[in-house]
Amino acid sequence: DSNTVIKWCIFPDLFVFNQIIYTAKRTHSRSFFYLVLSEPRLAPLCLSAPQQLVGVVGLEIHAQINSNTKLFSGSSVRFTAPPNSLVSFFDASLPGTLPVLNKRCVDAAVMTGLALSCTINRMSLFDRKHYFYADLPAGYQITQQRRPIAVDGTLTYCFLGGKKRSQVIRKTVNIKQIQLEQDSGKSLHDDLRSQTLIDLNRAGVGLMELVMEPDMSCGEEAAAAVRELQLILQALGTCQGNMSEGQLRVDANVSVHKPGEPLGIRAEVKNINSVRYLARAIDYEIQRQIDILQRGGTVQNETRHSSLPYLFLSPARPPIRFMPEPNLPPLIVYEDNASLPTGIDACQAVVVETIRKVLPELPSVKRDRLVQTYGILPEHSFTLVNEDGLVDYFEAVLKVTKMGPRKVIGWVIKELLGHLKQQDMSVSQSPISPSALAELLELQETGHISSSVAGQVFQEMWKSSGKTALQIVQELDLGLVSDTAQLHSICQKVVDSNPDEVNAIRNGNKKVLNKLMGLVQKETKGRADPVLVRAILQEKTLLKSDC
Ligand SMILES: Nc1ncnc2c1ncn2[C@@H]1O[C@H](COP(=O)(O)OP(=O)(O)OP(=O)(O)O)[C@@H](O)[C@H]1O
Ligand SMILES: [Mg+2]
Numbered sequence: 001d002s003n004t005v006i007k008w009c010i011f012p013d014l015f016v017f018n019q020i021i022y023t024a025k026r027t028h029s030r031s032f033f034y035l036v037l038s039e040p041r042l043a044p045l046c047l048s049a050p051q052q053l054v055g056v057v058g059l060e061i062h063a064q065i066n067s068n069t070k071l072f073s074g075s076s077v078r079f080t081a082p083p084n085s086l087v088s089f090f091d092a093s094l095p096g097t098l099p100v101l102n103k104r105c106v107d108a109a110v111m112t113g114l115a116l117s118c119t120i121n122r123m124s125l126f127d128r129k130h131y132f133y134a135d136l137p138a139g140y141q142i143t144q145q146r147r148p149i150a151v152d153g154t155l156t157y158c159f160l161g162g163k164k165r166s167q168v169i170r171k172t173v174n175i176k177q178i179q180l181e182q183d184s185g186k187s188l189h190d191d192l193r194s195q196t197l198i199d200l201n202r203a204g205v206g207l208m209e210l211v212m213e214p215d216m217s218c219g220e221e222a223a224a225a226v227r228e229l230q231l232i233l234q235a236l237g238t239c240q241g242n243m244s245e246g247q248l249r250v251d252a253n254v255s256v257h258k259p260g261e262p263l264g265i266r267a268e269v270k271n272i273n274s275v276r277y278l279a280r281a282i283d284y285e286i287q288r289q290i291d292i293l294q295r296g297g298t299v300q301n302e303t304r305h306s307s308l309p310y311l312f313l314s315p316a317r318p319p320i321r322f323m324p325e326p327n328l329p330p331l332i333v334y335e336d337n338a339s340l341p342t343g344i345d346a347c348q349a350v351v352v353e354t355i356r357k358v359l360p361e362l363p364s365v366k367r368d369r370l371v372q373t374y375g376i377l378p379e380h381s382f383t384l385v386n387e388d389g390l391v392d393y394f395e396a397v398l399k400v401t402k403m404g405p406r407k408v409i410g411w412v413i414k415e416l417l418g419h420l421k422q423q424d425m426s427v428s429q430s431p432i433s434p435s436a437l438a439e440l441l442e443l444q445e446t447g448h449i450s451s452s453v454a455g456q457v458f459q460e461m462w463k464s465s466g467k468t469a470l471q472i473v474q475e476l477d478l479g480l481v482s483d484t485a486q487l488h489s490i491c492q493k494v495v496d497s498n499p500d501e502v503n504a505i506r507n508g509n510k511k512v513l514n515k516l517m518g519l520v521q522k523e524t525k526g527r528a529d530p531v532l533v534r535a536i537l538q539e540k541t542l543l544k545s546d547c
């Protein structure tokens, strides 16, 4: 009875409460269940149910600037160079050497700041961040701690959610700052000889550190934000964004709290170099902290390394001391050419307006444009933009064929991208050019070949790169069969040998006609003109032509 249920309601746990309602529903009449829900004294219980702990995520992202030379020296930047072959005296920190700022790196940071709607500081400063590490010969890193080059930006990212993962969910994370800084060298640990080898090729390479506010709540969001940032940087050309080569490295700061309460203590998972692993590491860390708090423990402010197996702790970081870098003057950027002081060469100065003018189309704008211009599905616009060169390919095909964009997108994503992925190839390596694919689609569109034959021709074109669609159709005699007499005879054969199907159609099951059409196509290896075949079969099975 209802009194019993109300007594049980003293359980403060919403899950237990739901269980009781569920049991009540199963063991009592429906009306009883509704009676319970309409009980006014139950509402406060639902509202006062304890809030769940949720994850809070703030990312620091180190993006290697796409530049031929390092941030403060003229040494080249090349990932594959032999160890210690790209090291200048300054990179090795020999006494008496001085930093010379690389303008290309400043331009890249300003461009990235503009693309992320940051305020560009007209004056920024360089600082020394001291810590001891074998791959940091100077004993400090030159960074921008007091006044970075760009502040207060946003990154809007999307991911596919909902039941079918086809609903576009759009979120925004605030960017606290973008700072210019040097990369360190690389330590290579040789466990067999118990040695650590140092490669200084990376020492002094220009980095942009993007510091995000703790606005995200789970691994999926963080992964989507990093993926979007990667696409933006690649579109700008300011960073190649290859995570496996360390061009984009993520530190994930993770804490848990109850919404509305102050943020919890953060643990930092450092140097994550894959988007998938980032999502897993964050979700693991959130769950680890929830488990600790639920057992009555406290979360430690610690650094957790991302190398496998995850969960290897590093000792607490020694205190870091900052001091202004005495060898570099304040970095000044100018709004436009008009604001340049006399005597300063416009080519030598960093001018924000000049960089703003050459900002390329950003991925989110590109996706919206593709959906609006071509009427394709949002999820298809994601696939197109995610694959380097695929948008250009798609648009190049559309320029040549009369086939509609919604049909073309199917070919580009299913056939072309499917084949490329299978063979681990990039779009630029495709053996079928956009104009060659367009020619094939045109043959289908103008009724020269059927859609199933078009698929067959695609396979042939892929294998015999260089042959045109028309050549293959002619060589293999794949043209559409439109000879009415020939089709009549094939249809008659199919009708005669499938009396059950014909009866089913005569009794009103019109769908069975498709089966007969399939059998005719089988006979003709997919070459029969489908419009003619349908008409002939309808006639032979005594259906009216409007069916
Ligand atoms: N309670 C919190 N939970 C999760 N993330 C947090 C929390 N507090 C701060 N963060 C995130 O931690 C990061 C702090 O980065 P910041 O570069 O300012 O400091 P740092 O980690 O001490 O420095 P660095 O690692 O560069 O030496 C930011 O991305 C911020 O969003
Ligand atoms: Mg930082």
Ligand SMILES: [Mg+2]
Binding pocket: 060, 251, 268
């Ligand atoms: Mg940090």
